[in-house]
Structure formats: C-alpha cells, structure tokens
Amino acid sequence: MMDGLKQHLIDPEICIRCNTCEATCPIGAITHDDNNYVVDAGTCNGCMDCVAPCPTGAIDNWFQVASAFSLEEQFSWQELPPRPAGPAAVDALDAEAAALIAEAHQGAGGHARAPASASKPRVNLFNRANPAMARVSGNIRVTKSGTSSEVHHIILDFGAVAFPVLEGQSIGVVPPGVDAQGRPHAMRLYSVCSARDGERPNTNNLALTVKRVAEPRADGTLFRGVASNWLCDLALGDSVPVIGPFGATFLMPDDPDADIIMVCTGTGAAPFRGFTERRRRLASSGRGRLHLFFGARTPQELPYFGPLQRLPSALLDQELVYSRLPGAPKEYVQSRMRGRGADLAALLRRATTHLYVCGLKGLEAGVEEALAEIGAAHGLDWPMLSSAMREEGRYHVETY
Ligand SMILES: Cc1cc2nc3c(=O)[nH]c(=O)nc-3n(C[C@H](O)[C@H](O)[C@H](O)COP(=O)(O)OP(=O)(O)OC[C@H]3O[C@@H](n4cnc5c(N)ncnc54)[C@H](O)[C@@H]3O)c2cc1C
Ligand code: SF4
Ligand code: SF4
Known part of the structure; x- marks a missing residue:
C-alpha cells in the first residue's frame, strides 16, 4: 500500500484494448485480463512513453490518491471511479507548466473549468526530458514592419510525431542555453493559434503568435526577452523541442x-x-x-x-x-x-x-x-x- 501518490489509470470506457500501451511500456507496468488494460502503480515510473501512442487518450488519466488502486480493483472496473475532488485531481503533471497556467488563469477566480461541450484535451504528452521535435515550416511577421510591435506567426511541423492539440491549449518551449545563474532556462508557454487539425486542414503542424520582447532599460540599452527573440529569429527548417500540450x-x-x-x-x-x-x-x-x-x-x-x-x-x-x-x-x-x-x-x-x-x-x-x-x-x-x-x-x- 502506497500513500499520497499520482496514480496512472486507464479509462475502461474509452480504451479499445489495442495493446499499444502494453507493447510500448519499457518496464512492463501495463498488463491486461479479459476485461481491462491496467497500470501497475508499484511499477509505473510516470515516464509517459505510453501516452502519445495511445490512439484514444484512454491512457492519459492521473489521479492523486491516498492509496493506490490494486490491479484486481482495476480489472473489475467498467468505468473509472469518480475523480478525487478539488486540486487533487491531476490533469497537468508538469509542475512548471501548471504553475504558469495557474498564474495566467488567476483572473478566472481560481475556478477555471472547461466548457461542458469541449472535447477532452490531451495534456503533458511530452516533457523536458522527452520533448517532441518539431521543424519550423513558417515564420512571418504579422504586424507591419517599422512599428514597435513585432509579432511573428510561427508554424511548427511535427512530421510523423503525434502532437494532438485543441484550440486554446498552449505548448511549452525551453530556450537553448542557460540563464544568468548558469541553470537551464525556465519553460515559456505559447498559445496555439491554429485549429486542432493543423494550420491547413489535416496537416500535422500547429502555429504560434509570438511577440518579440524588446524593452528599453533605464540605462538606455535594450532588454531582449530570451524565448521570444529565439523563436522570432528561427529560420525555416530549424529544430524546436516542444513540451506539452498544456491547458485543460x-x-x-x-x-x-x-x-x-x-x-x-x-x-x-x-x-x-x-x-x-x-x-x-x-x-x-x-x-x-x-x-x-x-x-x-x-x-x-x-x-x-x-x-x-x-x-x-x-x-x-x-x-x-x-x-x-x-x-x-x-x-x-x-x-x-x-x-x-x-x-x-x-x-x-x-x-x-x-x-x-x-x-x-x-x-x-x-x-x-x-x-x-x-x-x-x-x-x-x-x-x-x-x-x-x-x-x-x-x-x-x-x-x-
Ligand atoms: C498561458 C500562457 C500563454 C502565453 N501565450 C503567449 C503567446 O501566445 N504569445 C506570446 O508572445 N507570449 C505568450 N505568453 C508569454 C510567454 O510565455 C513569454 O512570457 C514571453 O514571450 C516573454 O518571454 P521571453 O523569454 O521572451 O522574455 P523573458 O526573458 O522571460 O523576459 C520577460 C520579461 O521580464 C522582464 N525582464 C526580465 N529580465 C530583465 C532584465 N534584465 N531587464 C529588464 N527587464 C527584464 C521584461 O519586462 C520582460 O518583458 C504566454 C504565457 C502564458 C503563461
Ligand atoms: S493504447 Fe490506449 S486504447 Fe490501446 S489498450 Fe492502451 S489504453 Fe487502451
Ligand atoms: S507512464 Fe511509462 S512506466 Fe508508466 S505505464 Fe506508461 S510507459 Fe509504462
């Protein structure tokens, strides 16, 4: 029996029993019986390798539980048990992204809820250690040149990698290099500005709207935002490690x-x-x-x-x-x-x-x-x- 853990669970109502996750898990944490595919809480290390390949999203459930559901309990389910109430219900596992989103949604009074008719979003399929590699297939300025507001429309192509997003979700990027303290940069979030089926219908890409941050300092020099300048300067074909998607x-x-x-x-x-x-x-x-x-x-x-x-x-x-x-x-x-x-x-x-x-x-x-x-x-x-x-x-x- 384990106390206070995030348990990885498979939704039996959505799962089509295709075996992809069991075949993908590198440490054999997924098993099945005649009824259900299930995750062994004592083995799963949360590596997320199984999440992106799952064709239905059934695999992408993470419950904060006081003690883990056993394999026998999971085998008997026809549906997931009710989600634990309040902040313990875990949708986004990435603490860095979750903190940025929580701050961005403060204006909603801390009660952010998805619209009842919204599609179920996929979140947290890729993390810092295991980002999705995208290539820049477009980068154009969408404000007039000569004005102080430089905003770019940037298209990221995911090739053969599935990176499913819904309108309104965000993605994370970590600029290359290190900060002033020599640590890897913090993640920055950017809203997806394209539709769920791509910048053009049925293309495996997404687009961002990025403003180049360049602000005069008191001493007359210019402060340049790290991530926005990196993104706005990307050339066609450049590689971008992408984290997420985020936002539920x-x-x-x-x-x-x-x-x-x-x-x-x-x-x-x-x-x-x-x-x-x-x-x-x-x-x-x-x-x-x-x-x-x-x-x-x-x-x-x-x-x-x-x-x-x-x-x-x-x-x-x-x-x-x-x-x-x-x-x-x-x-x-x-x-x-x-x-x-x-x-x-x-x-x-x-x-x-x-x-x-x-x-x-x-x-x-x-x-x-x-x-x-x-x-x-x-x-x-x-x-x-x-x-x-x-x-x-x-x-x-x-x-x-
Ligand atoms: C949910 C969410 C969605 C977002 N969506 C978008 C989007 O669609 N498009 C978009 O452009 N942005 C978006 N952002 C903002 C984005 O994540 C970045 O914060 C933004 O691009 C600035 O990042 P940066 O690395 O360029 O700037 P940073 O380097 O992080 O600097 C940010 C700010 O810090 C201050 N600052 C830091 N250091 C100094 C210094 N030494 N001297 C002076 N000032 C300093 C400046 O005021 C500067 O504006 C989103 C943020 C969130 C949370
Ligand atoms: S990959 Fe997804 S749909 Fe297929 S068995 Fe696993 S959870 Fe079910
Ligand atoms: S998260 Fe990783 S360890 Fe857990 S079931 Fe999926 S692939 Fe296996």
Whole structure:
C-alpha cells in the first residue's frame, strides 16, 4: 500500500484494448485480463512513453490518491471511479507548466473549468526530458514592419510525431542555453493559434503568435526577452523541442449553438484565431456566432489585421479598437464593449454564451468593470452571473 501518490489509470470506457500501451511500456507496468488494460502503480515510473501512442487518450488519466488502486480493483472496473475532488485531481503533471497556467488563469477566480461541450484535451504528452521535435515550416511577421510591435506567426511541423492539440491549449518551449545563474532556462508557454487539425486542414503542424520582447532599460540599452527573440529569429527548417500540450480549461465549446465573446489585446488573439478557424472550417449550421473585441495601438500593430478583414461578418462580428490612431481619441476594448452594451447584455442572458479574455495582465480588471456597468445598465446582476458562468465553464481568463 502506497500513500499520497499520482496514480496512472486507464479509462475502461474509452480504451479499445489495442495493446499499444502494453507493447510500448519499457518496464512492463501495463498488463491486461479479459476485461481491462491496467497500470501497475508499484511499477509505473510516470515516464509517459505510453501516452502519445495511445490512439484514444484512454491512457492519459492521473489521479492523486491516498492509496493506490490494486490491479484486481482495476480489472473489475467498467468505468473509472469518480475523480478525487478539488486540486487533487491531476490533469497537468508538469509542475512548471501548471504553475504558469495557474498564474495566467488567476483572473478566472481560481475556478477555471472547461466548457461542458469541449472535447477532452490531451495534456503533458511530452516533457523536458522527452520533448517532441518539431521543424519550423513558417515564420512571418504579422504586424507591419517599422512599428514597435513585432509579432511573428510561427508554424511548427511535427512530421510523423503525434502532437494532438485543441484550440486554446498552449505548448511549452525551453530556450537553448542557460540563464544568468548558469541553470537551464525556465519553460515559456505559447498559445496555439491554429485549429486542432493543423494550420491547413489535416496537416500535422500547429502555429504560434509570438511577440518579440524588446524593452528599453533605464540605462538606455535594450532588454531582449530570451524565448521570444529565439523563436522570432528561427529560420525555416530549424529544430524546436516542444513540451506539452498544456491547458485543460481554456478550451472552446464544441456546441455549434454557443455564442463566443472573445476579448483580447496583442498576442492574446492567438487562441481566438484558433477558435475562429475551427468554426470557419466546420461551416456548421449552428446558431452560435463569434464576437471579437481586439485592441491594439494602431491597425499596423494589430496582428493578423489583413486576414481579419477577409472574414465574413456572419462568422465573426469584430470590433477592432485602437488606442493610438493619429487624430483620433484613444479608445480601449472596454470602452467599445460599453458601446455594444445592449448586444453584450443580450448575449450574456443566454445560457449558451461563453466569454473569454486573453492578453496582458490587467486586461481582465478593465473588462470586469465594463461588464459590471453594462450589467447595471441592462438589468443583469454581473457579479452573480459571472460566478455562475465560471462555475459552468463559460467564463475564461488567460493573461500573462
Ligand atoms: C498561458 C500562457 C500563454 C502565453 N501565450 C503567449 C503567446 O501566445 N504569445 C506570446 O508572445 N507570449 C505568450 N505568453 C508569454 C510567454 O510565455 C513569454 O512570457 C514571453 O514571450 C516573454 O518571454 P521571453 O523569454 O521572451 O522574455 P523573458 O526573458 O522571460 O523576459 C520577460 C520579461 O521580464 C522582464 N525582464 C526580465 N529580465 C530583465 C532584465 N534584465 N531587464 C529588464 N527587464 C527584464 C521584461 O519586462 C520582460 O518583458 C504566454 C504565457 C502564458 C503563461
Ligand atoms: S493504447 Fe490506449 S486504447 Fe490501446 S489498450 Fe492502451 S489504453 Fe487502451
Ligand atoms: S507512464 Fe511509462 S512506466 Fe508508466 S505505464 Fe506508461 S510507459 Fe509504462
């Protein structure tokens, strides 16, 4: 009997008994009887080698348990037992990524939940010790040159390696080299900006939206962010070790009737590009529409400005908002939201509406304030509604 461990379990309802995991495990931790494939908690070392090859995702279950379920118990199951409640339910095993995501989701009040209709995400298939090797197959700037905001669209091709992602998930990278203390760099997370079936349908790749961090220091020199500069400078064909995927809650609803309100600044647009592309490809007859509030200093500094102009308004209702347009007053996303207050209130009254906020830290405070005002003006109790939406997995914040 072992106490307080993360136990690796196979979901008998999803497992198709294909034997791939048993054949893959390098230390014989997986076995089966006539009923189930199971993992021996006393043998499994959590190496994850079996996770990516599993065709169904049945293998990717990790429960924090006080004492391990025995093989006999697992053989008798028709379904997994209920997940332990609260933070003990483990989805992301990588502590470094989990800490970054927990911080990025603080604006959600610590109750981040996936939308009820979201597909089940695969997480943590690759780690620092065992990354997926991708090749750069595209790297272009998506803000106008000559502006201070340099944002790149970077496509990573995984070749024959399966790296399944859902829109809204992130991947991790560790820049090469060491930090000032001589230690390996910390992992950085980047949102996937492509749809689950690739940058083009049925391609085994994903895309990122990366802003080159270059900030003037007090002494007049320029500080260059380590990972973002490395990524933005990658050449076609360069190799990139990729960790993840990560993120089990900031996911889009699969329900085609769901309206999705997306509020972002800068690279916060990345997941929403993925959402939009997914809906565009499905071309479903669902009633749901996408509603984008996207803030930048100028059109030249707004990533994907050109492609956004070409999207039909039936798919995407877009409000592009600029804070530094010459000759025009400064405007921010939250003021445009107030201007669309009646429409937003009508959307928020629907039980099928989902709200997402993504971008720089602090964005959610302004958005919350605007929504509270809109609620007061249109007879909606926003504080009550927002906590209900969080509980129901319909309100999501990711800021960094
Ligand atoms: C869930 C999540 C999703 C994300 N998605 C994206 C995304 O889609 N696109 C994107 O571009 N980013 C994204 N990020 C942010 C990304 O992970 C990185 O934090 C970002 O690219 C900066 O990393 P860097 O290594 O370039 O900068 P770092 O080297 O880590 O520096 C970061 C900051 O530290 C400060 N700093 C550090 N050292 C110094 C110094 N010596 N002097 C002055 N200032 C200093 C600077 O203010 C700088 O901006 C995401 C983050 C999270 C948590
Ligand atoms: S690889 Fe996945 S689907 Fe196949 S037996 Fe193992 S758990 Fe089941
Ligand atoms: S995580 Fe590693 S040790 Fe555990 S069952 Fe899978 S392959 Fe075997």
